[in-house]
Amino acid sequence: MTGDIRALLSRHLPGYRVHSVTRLGHGLDNMVYEVNDELLVRLGQAADPLSHRQEVGRLAVVRELSPLPVPDVVFADDEAGAIAYRKLGGEPLLRNPLIDPALLAEPLGRFLTAIHGAEPDRMRPLAPLDLYPAPTQLQDAELDYRDVERHVPEDQRPLVERFLRAKPPDEPRSLRFCHNDLGAEHVLVDGEATITGIIDWTDAAITDPAHDFALIYRDLGPEVFELTAAHYGPGLDEDDRGRVRFYARCALIEDLAYGLSTGPGYYADAALAHLPWTFS
Incomplete structure (x- = not known):
């Protein structure tokens, strides 16, 4: 090759x-x-x-x-x-656990303000429409969870199972251009906690902006999510926040299943480490 x-x-x-x-x-x-x-x-x-x-x-x-x-x-x-x-400088945030993620909130908020501000009509020829109804996501998450349930600590299983029994959120009122896979593996940082790049735009799409915030919530925690949202120009209401939490939980289950099957093991390790703050 x-x-x-x-x-x-x-x-x-x-x-x-x-x-x-x-x-x-x-x-x-x-x-x-x-x-x-x-x-x-x-x-x-x-x-x-x-x-x-x-x-x-x-x-x-x-x-x-x-x-x-x-x-x-x-x-x-x-x-x-x-x-x-x-090649951009820095290393994926996923491999830099000593970085204080709160320092990334302001630049991430400005970044998402700019990207989500792209005119959808301009981006439609360049990015697909990604419609993944919440009820379908929840069904898929439940199927994934049944495959990996035994790997989830017993005391944390009720958190996940309560989520899987809950009613999914309503669909978003509007769609915007999004990175659509803004996990910690795609945010590059240097030793000074400066973001040196946002990589892997293969999944970019016209979709719900809450998807981009969901992986910040999952990977960096609810507090960093709220700090990021505070720097987000359009703002987020309670319906938006509900969809952020929903997508974050579905994405964590998906990553856990991926890391325990065909994907790198660090996906599963990160999912288990972040499960308490994502589902609590």
């Missing part, structure tokens, strides 16, 4: 000298390689030219809007299912 990466670079960056190619990891749909400690090349499991063109286009718009760094596309190859980006 490293030969494929070298061939791509030769085709799109003639004269670029490749000193090292390192496989960083993979997700459900992609494999990521680092080149010369300065480029990241993502290879899709299946080529999707329309999806690639949309991602390149929306990242160009996001770079205009975002007060925080986002990936800069160097080249895209629709036929090979590849996109190359310049």
Whole structure:
């Protein structure tokens, strides 16, 4: 596979000298390689030219809007299912447990204000509409929970089971352009608690803005969520907050199931660590 990466670079960056190619990891749909400690090349499991063109286009718009760094596309190859980006500094917040997440609330609030402020009509050609009805999410969460229930500490199971029996929230009144996967693994920070990048825009969509806040709630806790919301221009009402908590809980169960099956184990570790504040 490293030969494929070298061939791509030769085709799109003639004269670029490749000193090292390192496989960083993979997700459900992609494999990521680092080149010369300065480029990241993502290879899709299946080529999707329309999806690639949309991602390149929306990242160009996001770079205009975002007060925080986002990936800069160097080249895209629709036929090979590849996109190359310049590597951003910092490390995923998920791997920086000593960082005080409260220090990130203000920049995250400004970031979400800017991104959610994008005109939906401008973004619709560049991002899909993501409609995932709350009752369906709850049903899926219950199925996932039954698969992983034995891994949840016995004293915490009632928290999850009470949620699964509750009525799902009403649907949102409006939809906006969202990152749609703003977990701690996609927020890069340096040792000074400065956000150095927001990465992985493959799931970006026109959807409920509460989805972006939900992963802040899940990964950084309710207090950091409220601090972030305080810096969010449009504001959040109680209905919004109810959907944030609902999405956060569904997402935690999904991550727990993923980490205990095909995904990296740290997803399950983080889910179990964050379960008390997410469900209490």
